[in-house]
Amino acid sequence: MGDTPILELRGIEKRFPGVIALKDMGFSVRKGSVHVICGENGAGKSTLMKIVSGIYQPDAGEIFVGGEKVTIDSPLTARRLKISMVTQELNYIPEMTVAQSLFLGDEPRTRIGSIDWKKVYRDARTLLEREGLPYSPDTKLKDLSVSDLQMLEIMKAVSREANIIIFDEPTSAITSKEVDVLFKKIDELRAKGAGIVYISHRFDELYRIADDISVIRDGSHVGTRPASEIDIDTIIQMMVGRKLDNVYPEKPARRFGDTALEVKGLGDETRFADVSFKVRKGEIIGLAGLMGAGRTEVVRTVFGLDPYTQGEVRVHGKPVRIRHVQDAIRLKIAMLSEDRKRYGIVPMRSITENTGLVSLGKFFKRGYRDAKAEKRLIDSVSSRMKVKAPNFNTQIGLLSGGNQQKVMLAKWMLCDPDILILDEPTRGIDVGAKFEIYKIIFELAQEGRAVVVISSELSELIAICDRIYVMANGRISGELQEAEFSQEGIMRLATLGGDEN
Structure with missing residues (x-):
């Protein structure tokens, strides 16, 4: 029994209208191990995990938990089997409080059967303090950032003392500091004998935690190997069915035109202040910085989603007042939000x-x-x-x-659009799809469009941008020309705010 997998899938198949999402899929997870699943977007990773967690039902195949065949017909059944999942696409009710969300579907009851709200909020406060999360149990989810919501989902999953925990792109929206907290928690769970299934497109993460790595392609299992016996190049080749010589396409030569968008001294008195930057026609600029630096807040304001009280926005050299998204669209400004499901x-x-x-x-x-x-x-x-x-x-x-x-x-x-703002355009996207997105961005810039890219991946900004502005504490802390690009230089400006003394 010591060698019995804590989770085993055999011959899993799943079809949607016009799509075969999974065919003859199978792999197993050892007790006390982290099993990483790699594959391109659309390979079937999330579909497979939704079957394990009871969100979808398979059309064929068998699932074994601790050696026993089970039918997981709902998320509640999965929870009873001590299976928990942190999904890539955040599902939450904006008007709920943090406490209500943490105990949703598992609320403690009074002797007469009603929900014991005092205990809900008391236990939520204890849990938040234990995990070091700085939120009040009364805070509504709509008032939290994507990063905050992701950390809550992670905490909710691990707090249920599950034996099998699935993480679907858990680090796609959290800071490097929060990643360290997550990995420490995963190490603790592994030491307790839990089986961890971990999906990620960030290869630098995999070797920090992986015991085994499985690759799936086009809904089928390509292979499983111990992490110590497989390198990144092999993983990529198994994922895409071909060798990718470069993760990033070559940056094409372009001629920059006049300034398309200029922001001067923009501020809103609370989230950011005195923010100035510009982007020319045909140019790609980056906005770098740590989570909470104010990057997303600034571009939301430029796009008319949030108001500002100070400063000026100029489009093609002319001062404009963007009060609503419709104003931005009329000025031929477009914005891709970091939270595609919500916005x-x-x-x-x-x-x-x-x-x-x-x-x-x-x-x-x-x-x-x-x-x-x-x-x-x-x-x-x-x-x-x-x-x-x-x-x-x-x-x-x-x-x-x-x-x-x-x-x-x-x-x-x-x-x-003449001006395109892309907030985390490759969040949660595999290496093959990223390559395609980068090529599209380059093509758009070659057509003379001005592009602003926000990304938490410094290597991405360095590879595709012509200039990079760095934000810290709601202000621009520095501007880097292409010859000055380095991850160390960007992090110095992001953490020290341009002041090294």
């Missing part, structure tokens, strides 16, 4: 409907929808963005994260 997509609607959301005026004539014009335009731009789907009537919620991101790019390209 970018309508999961239950099709690729076509999501792509056309901000360009409906192009498809209506005298009050009637021109379906042929809509299909022609959307098919063209979706194909250019290399969206992979059975057809463009497919629900966007059924697509991988990488393909959802490409649909979001297609949506904004229908507006023919």
Whole structure:
């Protein structure tokens, strides 16, 4: 019994309309080990984990927990089997408090059967203090950042004393300091004998925690090897079915035009102050900084999502006042949000409907929808963005994260923007899809569009940007020209705020 896997999958198959997501899938997880799953977006990783956690039901195959065959017909069944999961796409109810979210579906009861709210909030406070998370149990989830929400989900999963814990891209939205906290927690769980399934596209993470690595491609299991016996090049080759000589495409030569967007002394008195930067036509600039530095807050303000009280925004040299998103769109500014599920997509609607959301005026004539014009335009731009789907009537919620991101790019390209703001454009995307996104960004810049990229991956900014602004504590702490790029230089500005004394 000592060698019995804590989790084993055999011959798992899953089909969606027009899609075979998984076929003859199987692997096993050893007790007290971290089993890493690698694969391109759309390979079936998240679908497989949703089957283990009871969100989806398999069309064929068997699941064994501790050597016993089980049927996991719901998340509640998975919880009873001591299986817990941190999902890549955050699912939460914005109006709920932190305490309510932590105990959702598992609320303590009074003697008469009602929810014991005093105990909910008391236990939540204890849990938050124990894990060192600086939130009040009364805080509403809508007031938390993506990073905060991810850490709460992680804490919720590990607090349930599960024997099998699945992490689906858990570090895609948290800081390096929070990553260290997570990995320490994973080490503790492994030492207690838990089986950890870990999905990630960040190769630098894998070898810090992995005992075994499985690769899946096109819904099938390609192979499993001990982490000590497989290198990154081999993993990539197994993932994509070919060798990728470079993670980043070569940066193309471009001619920069006049300044397309200039921000001067922008501030809102609380989140950021005296922020100034500019980007020229054909140029790609980066905004670097630690979580909470104010990068996303600044670009949300430029795009009209949040107000500002100080400073000036200029578009093509002219002062503008952007009070609403509609103002930004009229000025040919587009923005890809870091939280595509919350701000970018309508999961239950099709690729076509999501792509056309901000360009409906192009498809209506005298009050009637021109379906042929809509299909022609959307098919063209979706194909250019290399969206992979059975057809463009497919629900966007059924697509991988990488393909959802490409649909979001297609949506904004229908507006023919002059200025494109990309907030974490490759978050949760595999190495092959990242390469495609980088090529698209370069093509857009070659067409003369001005591009602003926010990314927590410093190597990404260094590889694709022409200049990088670094933010710290809500201010621009430095500007780096391409010849000055280095991860050490960026981190120095991000952590010291440009002051080394």
